[in-house]
Amino acid sequence: MGDGQSIPGSSALLDAFALTGKVALVTGSGRGLGWGMARFAAQAGAHVVLNGRDEAALRARAEELRSESLAASVAAFDVTDADAIAAGVRATVERCGHIDILVNNAGIQNRKPFHTYTPEEWRRIVGTHLDGAFLVTRAVVPHMLARRSGRIIMIGSIAGERVRGTITAYAAAKGALAALVRALAVELGPHGITCNGIAPGFFATDFTRTLQEDAAFNRYISERVPLGRWGRPEELGPAVVYLASSAGAFVNGHILTIDGGLVAAA
Ligand SMILES: NC(=O)c1ccc[n+]([C@@H]2O[C@H](COP(=O)([O-])OP(=O)(O)OC[C@H]3O[C@@H](n4cnc5c(N)ncnc54)[C@H](O)[C@@H]3O)[C@@H](O)[C@H]2O)c1
Numbered sequence: 001m002g003d004g005q006s007i008p009g010s011s012a013l014l015d016a017f018a019l020t021g022k023v024a025l026v027t028g029s030g031r032g033l034g035w036g037m038a039r040f041a042a043q044a045g046a047h048v049v050l051n052g053r054d055e056a057a058l059r060a061r062a063e064e065l066r067s068e069s070l071a072a073s074v075a076a077f078d079v080t081d082a083d084a085i086a087a088g089v090r091a092t093v094e095r096c097g098h099i100d101i102l103v104n105n106a107g108i109q110n111r112k113p114f115h116t117y118t119p120e121e122w123r124r125i126v127g128t129h130l131d132g133a134f135l136v137t138r139a140v141v142p143h144m145l146a147r148r149s150g151r152i153i154m155i156g157s158i159a160g161e162r163v164r165g166t167i168t169a170y171a172a173a174k175g176a177l178a179a180l181v182r183a184l185a186v187e188l189g190p191h192g193i194t195c196n197g198i199a200p201g202f203f204a205t206d207f208t209r210t211l212q213e214d215a216a217f218n219r220y221i222s223e224r225v226p227l228g229r230w231g232r233p234e235e236l237g238p239a240v241v242y243l244a245s246s247a248g249a250f251v252n253g254h255i256l257t258i259d260g261g262l263v264a265a266a
Helices: 010-017 032-043 055-066 082-096 119-147 168-191 206-212 215-224 237-244
Strands: 023-026 047-050 071-074 101-104 150-155 193-200 255-258
Touching: 023 032, 023 082, 032 047, 032 055, 032 071, 032 101, 032 206, 032 237, 047 055, 047 082, 055 071, 071 082, 082 119, 101 119, 101 237, 119 150, 119 168, 119 193, 150 168, 150 237, 168 193, 193 237, 206 215, 237 255
Parallel strands: 023 047, 023 101, 047 071, 101 150, 150 193, 193 255
Antiparallel strands: none
16 A cells, blocks of 8 residues: 555455466467566466567567566467477476466457458468467366366457457357357366456457557447446456466356446447
Protein backbone atom coordinates (compact mmCIF):
# COMPACT_ATOMS: atom_id res chain seq x y z
CA MET A 1 0.00 0.00 0.00
CA GLY A 2 1.13 3.52 -0.79
CA ASP A 3 1.27 4.69 2.82
CA GLY A 4 3.85 2.05 3.75
CA GLN A 5 1.34 -0.10 5.67
CA SER A 6 0.91 -3.71 4.63
CA ILE A 7 -2.41 -5.43 3.95
CA PRO A 8 -3.56 -7.49 6.95
CA GLY A 9 -2.85 -11.15 6.11
CA SER A 10 -0.71 -10.10 3.17
CA SER A 11 1.71 -12.97 3.58
CA ALA A 12 -1.17 -15.47 3.18
CA LEU A 13 -2.30 -13.47 0.16
CA LEU A 14 1.15 -13.51 -1.41
CA ASP A 15 1.59 -17.22 -0.67
CA ALA A 16 -1.69 -18.02 -2.43
CA PHE A 17 -0.67 -16.25 -5.61
CA ALA A 18 3.09 -16.89 -5.56
CA LEU A 19 4.68 -18.90 -8.36
CA THR A 20 8.00 -19.23 -6.56
CA GLY A 21 9.87 -22.35 -7.67
CA LYS A 22 7.51 -22.93 -10.61
CA VAL A 23 8.64 -23.20 -14.21
CA ALA A 24 6.27 -21.67 -16.76
CA LEU A 25 6.55 -22.26 -20.51
CA VAL A 26 4.64 -19.59 -22.45
CA THR A 27 4.42 -20.09 -26.21
CA GLY A 28 4.59 -17.06 -28.47
CA SER A 29 5.95 -14.92 -25.64
CA GLY A 30 8.41 -12.70 -27.48
CA ARG A 31 5.80 -9.94 -27.74
CA GLY A 32 2.15 -9.06 -27.23
CA LEU A 33 -0.07 -10.95 -24.81
CA GLY A 34 2.45 -13.79 -24.38
CA TRP A 35 5.14 -11.35 -23.30
CA GLY A 36 2.74 -9.64 -20.87
CA MET A 37 1.74 -12.96 -19.31
CA ALA A 38 5.32 -14.25 -19.12
CA ARG A 39 6.53 -11.04 -17.50
CA PHE A 40 3.80 -11.08 -14.87
CA ALA A 41 4.40 -14.79 -14.12
CA ALA A 42 8.08 -13.97 -13.63
CA GLN A 43 7.13 -11.11 -11.31
CA ALA A 44 5.06 -13.64 -9.32
CA GLY A 45 8.23 -15.70 -8.85
CA ALA A 46 8.19 -18.21 -11.72
CA HIS A 47 11.12 -19.07 -13.91
CA VAL A 48 9.60 -18.29 -17.29
CA VAL A 49 10.63 -20.06 -20.46
CA LEU A 50 10.09 -17.76 -23.42
CA ASN A 51 9.09 -19.33 -26.71
CA GLY A 52 8.77 -18.20 -30.31
CA ARG A 53 10.67 -18.75 -33.53
CA ASP A 54 13.20 -15.91 -33.33
CA GLU A 55 15.79 -17.13 -30.83
CA ALA A 56 17.86 -13.90 -30.84
CA ALA A 57 14.79 -11.77 -30.07
CA LEU A 58 13.76 -14.17 -27.28
CA ARG A 59 17.25 -14.05 -25.77
CA ALA A 60 17.04 -10.26 -25.65
CA ARG A 61 13.63 -10.53 -23.93
CA ALA A 62 14.98 -13.04 -21.38
CA GLU A 63 17.89 -10.69 -20.69
CA GLU A 64 15.38 -7.87 -20.13
CA LEU A 65 13.67 -9.98 -17.43
CA ARG A 66 16.98 -11.05 -15.85
CA SER A 67 18.02 -7.38 -15.67
CA GLU A 68 14.97 -6.91 -13.40
CA SER A 69 16.21 -9.83 -11.23
CA LEU A 70 13.50 -12.09 -12.68
CA ALA A 71 14.17 -15.67 -13.78
CA ALA A 72 13.92 -16.47 -17.49
CA SER A 73 15.34 -18.64 -20.22
CA VAL A 74 14.51 -19.47 -23.82
CA ALA A 75 13.09 -22.44 -25.74
CA ALA A 76 12.82 -21.38 -29.39
CA PHE A 77 10.63 -23.63 -31.52
CA ASP A 78 7.75 -23.49 -33.95
CA VAL A 79 4.60 -24.79 -32.25
CA THR A 80 3.66 -26.65 -35.44
CA ASP A 81 6.94 -28.62 -35.57
CA ALA A 82 6.65 -31.76 -33.42
CA ASP A 83 10.38 -32.60 -33.54
CA ALA A 84 11.43 -29.07 -32.60
CA ILE A 85 8.87 -29.05 -29.76
CA ALA A 86 10.18 -32.37 -28.41
CA ALA A 87 13.75 -31.02 -28.46
CA GLY A 88 12.71 -27.72 -26.84
CA VAL A 89 10.71 -29.39 -24.07
CA ARG A 90 13.49 -31.94 -23.42
CA ALA A 91 16.10 -29.16 -23.16
CA THR A 92 13.82 -27.16 -20.84
CA VAL A 93 13.29 -30.10 -18.48
CA GLU A 94 17.03 -30.84 -18.47
CA ARG A 95 17.80 -27.20 -17.66
CA CYS A 96 14.96 -26.40 -15.23
CA GLY A 97 14.12 -29.86 -13.84
CA HIS A 98 10.39 -29.66 -14.58
CA ILE A 99 7.60 -27.69 -16.26
CA ASP A 100 4.75 -26.75 -13.90
CA ILE A 101 2.79 -24.33 -16.05
CA LEU A 102 2.13 -24.36 -19.78
CA VAL A 103 0.47 -21.41 -21.47
CA ASN A 104 -0.49 -22.18 -25.09
CA ASN A 105 -0.61 -18.68 -26.52
CA ALA A 106 1.17 -18.65 -29.92
CA GLY A 107 -1.20 -17.58 -32.64
CA ILE A 108 -1.71 -16.00 -36.03
CA GLN A 109 -4.58 -14.41 -37.93
CA ASN A 110 -5.58 -14.18 -41.59
CA ARG A 111 -8.68 -12.08 -42.23
CA LYS A 112 -10.42 -12.95 -45.50
CA PRO A 113 -13.80 -14.10 -46.80
CA PHE A 114 -14.53 -17.75 -46.02
CA HIS A 115 -14.80 -18.92 -49.64
CA THR A 116 -11.40 -17.46 -50.54
CA TYR A 117 -9.38 -19.52 -48.03
CA THR A 118 -7.10 -22.02 -49.71
CA PRO A 119 -6.79 -25.34 -47.86
CA GLU A 120 -3.20 -24.35 -47.02
CA GLU A 121 -4.30 -21.00 -45.50
CA TRP A 122 -7.03 -22.74 -43.51
CA ARG A 123 -4.63 -25.40 -42.24
CA ARG A 124 -2.04 -22.77 -41.31
CA ILE A 125 -4.49 -21.03 -38.95
CA VAL A 126 -6.01 -24.17 -37.47
CA GLY A 127 -2.59 -25.84 -37.43
CA THR A 128 -1.02 -23.05 -35.37
CA HIS A 129 -3.83 -22.60 -32.82
CA LEU A 130 -5.27 -26.09 -32.42
CA ASP A 131 -2.60 -28.51 -33.62
CA GLY A 132 0.04 -26.27 -32.02
CA ALA A 133 -1.70 -26.50 -28.63
CA PHE A 134 -2.10 -30.26 -29.10
CA LEU A 135 1.56 -30.80 -30.00
CA VAL A 136 3.06 -28.65 -27.24
CA THR A 137 0.67 -29.98 -24.58
CA ARG A 138 1.34 -33.57 -25.68
CA ALA A 139 5.08 -32.98 -25.22
CA VAL A 140 4.70 -31.38 -21.77
CA VAL A 141 2.00 -33.58 -20.19
CA PRO A 142 4.21 -36.66 -19.56
CA HIS A 143 6.44 -34.47 -17.35
CA MET A 144 3.38 -33.20 -15.46
CA LEU A 145 1.95 -36.72 -15.10
CA ALA A 146 5.25 -37.90 -13.60
CA ARG A 147 4.89 -35.27 -10.85
CA ARG A 148 1.09 -35.58 -10.59
CA SER A 149 0.90 -31.82 -10.85
CA GLY A 150 0.55 -29.20 -13.55
CA ARG A 151 -1.41 -26.24 -14.88
CA ILE A 152 -2.31 -25.89 -18.54
CA ILE A 153 -3.79 -22.64 -19.81
CA MET A 154 -5.07 -22.23 -23.37
CA ILE A 155 -5.34 -18.73 -24.78
CA GLY A 156 -8.56 -18.87 -26.76
CA SER A 157 -10.64 -15.90 -27.82
CA ILE A 158 -14.12 -14.50 -27.50
CA ALA A 159 -14.20 -15.41 -31.23
CA GLY A 160 -14.66 -19.01 -30.05
CA GLU A 161 -18.27 -18.03 -29.29
CA ARG A 162 -18.99 -14.53 -30.73
CA VAL A 163 -17.74 -13.63 -34.15
CA ARG A 164 -17.43 -10.75 -36.60
CA GLY A 165 -16.85 -11.61 -40.27
CA THR A 166 -13.73 -12.81 -42.11
CA ILE A 167 -12.12 -14.89 -39.35
CA THR A 168 -13.77 -18.29 -39.93
CA ALA A 169 -10.64 -20.43 -39.62
CA TYR A 170 -9.57 -18.58 -36.49
CA ALA A 171 -13.04 -18.81 -34.89
CA ALA A 172 -13.23 -22.54 -35.68
CA ALA A 173 -9.81 -23.13 -34.13
CA LYS A 174 -10.59 -21.10 -31.00
CA GLY A 175 -13.95 -22.84 -30.55
CA ALA A 176 -12.19 -26.18 -30.78
CA LEU A 177 -9.60 -25.01 -28.27
CA ALA A 178 -12.39 -24.33 -25.75
CA ALA A 179 -13.62 -27.90 -26.24
CA LEU A 180 -10.05 -29.14 -25.77
CA VAL A 181 -9.83 -27.24 -22.47
CA ARG A 182 -12.85 -29.13 -21.14
CA ALA A 183 -11.68 -32.49 -22.50
CA LEU A 184 -8.23 -32.12 -20.95
CA ALA A 185 -9.66 -30.86 -17.66
CA VAL A 186 -11.71 -34.05 -17.39
CA GLU A 187 -8.97 -36.41 -18.53
CA LEU A 188 -6.05 -34.89 -16.62
CA GLY A 189 -7.85 -33.68 -13.48
CA PRO A 190 -7.61 -37.10 -11.80
CA HIS A 191 -3.83 -36.88 -12.31
CA GLY A 192 -3.50 -33.57 -10.47
CA ILE A 193 -3.33 -31.44 -13.61
CA THR A 194 -5.81 -28.63 -14.32
CA CYS A 195 -6.64 -27.18 -17.72
CA ASN A 196 -8.34 -23.83 -18.16
CA GLY A 197 -8.69 -21.24 -20.88
CA ILE A 198 -8.60 -17.49 -21.15
CA ALA A 199 -10.78 -15.86 -23.82
CA PRO A 200 -9.49 -12.35 -24.48
CA GLY A 201 -11.57 -9.70 -26.20
CA PHE A 202 -9.82 -7.04 -28.27
CA PHE A 203 -6.31 -6.23 -27.08
CA ALA A 204 -3.92 -3.69 -28.57
CA THR A 205 -1.06 -5.83 -29.92
CA ASP A 206 0.56 -6.38 -33.34
CA PHE A 207 -2.15 -9.00 -33.89
CA THR A 208 -4.85 -6.32 -34.10
CA ARG A 209 -2.70 -3.58 -35.71
CA THR A 210 -4.93 -3.14 -38.78
CA LEU A 211 -8.05 -2.91 -36.58
CA GLN A 212 -6.36 -0.35 -34.33
CA GLU A 213 -5.67 1.81 -37.40
CA ASP A 214 -9.31 1.59 -38.53
CA ALA A 215 -11.41 4.54 -37.30
CA ALA A 216 -14.70 2.64 -37.69
CA PHE A 217 -13.37 -0.24 -35.62
CA ASN A 218 -12.17 2.13 -32.92
CA ARG A 219 -15.71 3.52 -32.81
CA TYR A 220 -16.98 -0.06 -32.41
CA ILE A 221 -14.61 -0.56 -29.47
CA SER A 222 -15.59 2.65 -27.72
CA GLU A 223 -19.32 2.10 -28.29
CA ARG A 224 -19.67 -1.67 -27.83
CA VAL A 225 -17.09 -2.57 -25.17
CA PRO A 226 -18.73 -1.52 -21.88
CA LEU A 227 -15.35 -0.34 -20.56
CA GLY A 228 -14.98 1.65 -23.78
CA ARG A 229 -11.39 0.76 -24.67
CA TRP A 230 -8.92 -1.80 -25.98
CA GLY A 231 -7.41 -4.30 -23.56
CA ARG A 232 -3.79 -3.76 -22.63
CA PRO A 233 -1.28 -6.64 -23.06
CA GLU A 234 -0.39 -6.60 -19.36
CA GLU A 235 -4.03 -7.20 -18.36
CA LEU A 236 -3.96 -10.99 -18.86
CA GLY A 237 -1.00 -11.69 -16.56
CA PRO A 238 -2.96 -11.59 -13.29
CA ALA A 239 -5.43 -14.18 -14.64
CA VAL A 240 -2.58 -16.52 -15.57
CA VAL A 241 -1.08 -16.14 -12.10
CA TYR A 242 -4.46 -16.90 -10.52
CA LEU A 243 -5.04 -20.03 -12.63
CA ALA A 244 -1.45 -21.23 -12.16
CA SER A 245 -1.05 -20.55 -8.43
CA SER A 246 -2.49 -22.35 -5.40
CA ALA A 247 -5.21 -19.65 -5.38
CA GLY A 248 -6.67 -21.32 -8.47
CA ALA A 249 -6.16 -24.92 -7.36
CA PHE A 250 -9.85 -25.92 -7.69
CA VAL A 251 -10.51 -24.13 -10.98
CA ASN A 252 -10.62 -26.71 -13.77
CA GLY A 253 -12.25 -26.72 -17.21
CA HIS A 254 -13.15 -23.04 -17.02
CA ILE A 255 -12.86 -20.41 -19.75
CA LEU A 256 -12.22 -16.99 -18.25
CA THR A 257 -13.42 -14.19 -20.54
CA ILE A 258 -11.41 -10.98 -20.27
CA ASP A 259 -12.98 -8.53 -22.68
CA GLY A 260 -14.08 -5.37 -20.87
CA GLY A 261 -17.64 -6.74 -20.91
CA LEU A 262 -18.05 -7.07 -24.70
CA VAL A 263 -19.58 -10.56 -24.65
CA ALA A 264 -21.99 -9.58 -21.89
CA ALA A 265 -23.28 -6.57 -23.82
CA ALA A 266 -26.59 -6.84 -25.68
N1 LIG B 1 -4.74 -9.38 -29.48
C1 LIG B 1 -6.01 -9.73 -29.35
O1 LIG B 1 -6.93 -8.90 -29.43
C2 LIG B 1 -6.38 -11.18 -29.09
C3 LIG B 1 -7.73 -11.45 -28.80
C4 LIG B 1 -8.10 -12.76 -28.55
C5 LIG B 1 -7.15 -13.75 -28.56
N2 LIG B 1 -5.86 -13.46 -28.86
C6 LIG B 1 -4.92 -14.57 -28.87
O2 LIG B 1 -3.83 -14.30 -28.04
C7 LIG B 1 -2.66 -14.95 -28.53
C8 LIG B 1 -1.54 -13.94 -28.63
O3 LIG B 1 -1.95 -12.88 -29.46
P1 LIG B 1 -1.18 -11.49 -29.53
O4 LIG B 1 -2.20 -10.44 -29.65
O5 LIG B 1 -0.15 -11.39 -28.48
O6 LIG B 1 -0.47 -11.66 -30.98
P2 LIG B 1 1.00 -11.28 -31.47
O7 LIG B 1 0.95 -11.43 -32.95
O8 LIG B 1 1.44 -9.99 -30.88
O9 LIG B 1 1.89 -12.43 -30.82
C9 LIG B 1 1.77 -13.76 -31.23
C10 LIG B 1 3.06 -14.46 -30.91
O10 LIG B 1 2.96 -15.84 -31.32
C11 LIG B 1 4.14 -16.18 -32.01
N3 LIG B 1 3.88 -17.27 -32.94
C12 LIG B 1 3.03 -17.27 -34.01
N4 LIG B 1 3.10 -18.44 -34.65
C13 LIG B 1 3.99 -19.21 -33.97
C14 LIG B 1 4.50 -20.51 -34.14
N5 LIG B 1 4.09 -21.28 -35.18
N6 LIG B 1 5.40 -20.99 -33.26
C15 LIG B 1 5.82 -20.22 -32.23
N7 LIG B 1 5.40 -18.97 -32.03
C16 LIG B 1 4.50 -18.47 -32.89
C17 LIG B 1 4.54 -14.89 -32.74
O11 LIG B 1 5.90 -14.93 -33.12
C18 LIG B 1 4.26 -13.86 -31.66
O12 LIG B 1 5.33 -13.73 -30.76
C19 LIG B 1 -3.06 -15.58 -29.86
O13 LIG B 1 -3.36 -16.95 -29.67
C20 LIG B 1 -4.32 -14.84 -30.24
O14 LIG B 1 -5.17 -15.62 -31.03
C21 LIG B 1 -5.45 -12.20 -29.14
